[in-house]
Amino acid sequence: MISEQLRQYISFDLFPLTSAVCVALSCGLIGNHLVLRRQSMMGDAISHAVLPGLVAAFLLASSRSPMVMFLGAGASALVTVGLIELVKRLGRVEPGAAMGVVFSVMFALGVLMLEQAAADHVDLDADCVLYGQLETLFFVAPTTWDQLFSVDTLIEIPTQVSTLVGLTFLVIIFKLAFHKELRIASFDPGLATTQGIHAGLITVLLMVMTAACAVASFEAVGSILVIAMLICPASTARLCTDRLSTQIKLSAIFAIAAAILGYLLASFVPEMLGMPSSLNAAGMISVVAGSMVAIAAIASPSHGLIAKSIRQRVLRNTVAIEDLIGLLYRAKETGSAQSKISSIAPAMTNINTKDINQIIQSATRQGLLIHTNDSLELTDAGQSAGAKIIRRHRLWEGYLVDQAGIRPDNVHDIAEQLEHLPTDEPDSDTQTDPHGRPVPPHSD
């Protein structure tokens, strides 16, 4: 026997959740390539433009059978892709505008046809194309496990669900079979062509798969979730990694997580808040997917705002310490073993005066200098670090004068930046810089 609670769950939540996960996974995987090719809006265009095909198929076959709808929408989607390409090529219209022209005209056509169909008391709803009817995908679950897994029950599975499961497998097979071709064609169509891969054909295949995702998903989840899932998981993953294979895996994980989390939020949170009915799940999943982009943009370890600002801070600190050590080294060169902080501070132009103490502290912690009262003195380690930075500075000055033909009195500021670069120092065995000061020897 299946407990009543579980039966409830199977009846009302199993299929919507499965559909949402399937849509998320298939769109999420395909979306990686759309985002890389800067064709993200193709999903938007296609999913709006299926409307006239749906209505036409319905009017011609006068049935709501998913197969008919699928064919109509598919035809419509392919026509859209072809028309966009045609307008772009023949009319030499900017890609964004070409997409906008085609999909808005197609959608307008669909709305008009829908209105005419409504005149004949036809029950077809444009709303479901836009924001989906995930919640309507319930079936009456039987009371025992045996019955649940019987053939009779499997037949009862809504066609939308089985279509989506099939589509997901198709997408995964497509991605595995054409991984190499998709990758090359997305990054470098020219290289793909020289390797005997027909980049144009791959693009067409990708568009066909995008259309298939949009078409298979429209009735269950609506176009809005298709668009969100084509773009958001791939974008989130793109913010987390530079490797395509990692990006694809991450996007699949994010997509599934967004689908489950969004569905749970939509169906259970309103209950907790005491609202009479659940929220639109497709919309909620889009919102969750969007929040994931926002979180990744802020907190991603590789490309997030926080990580970037920390890296920037660390770099600024390193540069400031190098500048400070360099200044002390120069001071020592001219004879003063100790320097007053008050005389150092004005020379550190890159740093706020109030940050100077903090720089001195971290240099002291690194054992580069000794800080007594108001004066600073380089340690041995500091002395050799200073020699290294000044050596680079003066070699760069020499390079700029000899090789780049810059006048000696203009090279200091440029060398002041170049000395911090982690590249090799200029190859030279001169003993003095253009101003006649000695280049410290290499310290190894």
Place this chain on the structure above:
Amino acid sequence: MNLTLAQSLTQTHDEMPSLREVFDTVTLQSGFNTNAVIVAASLLGIAGGIIGAFALLRKRSLTADALSHATLPGITSAFLIASAMGLNARSLPILLLGATISGILGVLCIHLILAYTRLREDAAIGIVLSVFFGIGVVLLSVIQSTATSSAAGLNHFIYGQTAAMLTGDAILMGSIALIAIVIAILAMKEITIVCFNESFARVTGIPAGLIDGLILALIVLVTVSGLQAVGLILIVAMLIIPPAAARFWTDRVRMLIILSALIGALSGFVGASVSALLPRKPAGAVIVLCAGSIFIISMLAAPARGVIAQLIRHAKLKLRIAIDHTLESKYEYPEHHPRTTFSLRVLLRLKGFTQSLSPSSALSQSGLARGRRVRRNHMLWEQYLVSCADIAPSHVDWSVDQVEHILDDDLIARLESEIRASGLDLQEISP
């Protein structure tokens, strides 16, 4: 006076309207409300046309799409907040205020994504579009589940519904469109400069960032003013299609803006009129289809950039190349007869280049002259490539055949003098 179009629609019958009704409607004589709607739609068309032209030049067409979708959460939040505060939640100004605010938030989000992440513009637009619309859809389901009054009215903002527009609504929307038009015309010079050359604009002291913001603000205004008539999905068409159609006819920005405004106005006018005259013709869809038809006509028939004109030019060029090839080869090897199609031989005969229609026909005087000229151009160009352009001699013939037909007289004269100056022998190819 406050009769709604919906009521007037229920009075019309399903058959075609009489000529009299058509005439009254298009000459604005069929009741104040219908007139207001038609005038508002036309103003919307003009505003969309002008501002869309800027959006097109700035390659912002799809940003407008994201913007219009981003108005939905504003509309639904405004509805929720207004009903929580006990105000009339359906009052148009409140809903439009919400739409404006969330539209602007959408723009800001796109801007933030572009400024602070590595994502490209298309992804930023798609994210904002789908997530904002998703929020709107969720809020819509909140309204449907809590509010006792149905939220059916809000659906009009998605698909557009002129039938339910009151006179006051039409006047409000018309005024917003009018404001957008006036601002666009006042700032036209600055916007144009920014559209074409951002750095030049900066140098001349025009704040490019501010102008960019102004364009986006104007797009928000157009979107908001068209929400009720056209709906938030199709409003983007008012911004994209008229300028894209106008672009086929002209290369001048002033003309582009004027034509785009005219196409927008015509679409708005026809759309609203048809919607008023016939039952079940939603104005938004009719407006977009009207603009779409103008786009198709423009794309096919425009004189310089149109597809038909391009095809004709292409065919003409192919024909000229075929004629030149035949004449050149007959001139160079009089006893060898190149393969020619019958139609090409007819053409050669008609132009008087050959003496008969047979494939082995000799060239006439004018045919010989033309053949010699082509041969001479061919050799000149060959020499030029070898001596001046550092092309390896083995590659020369290949490129010569591609370009010999596009040499003009000035270039030939220059080549001749250049080649003479380099001391090469021009004896053989002298005319």
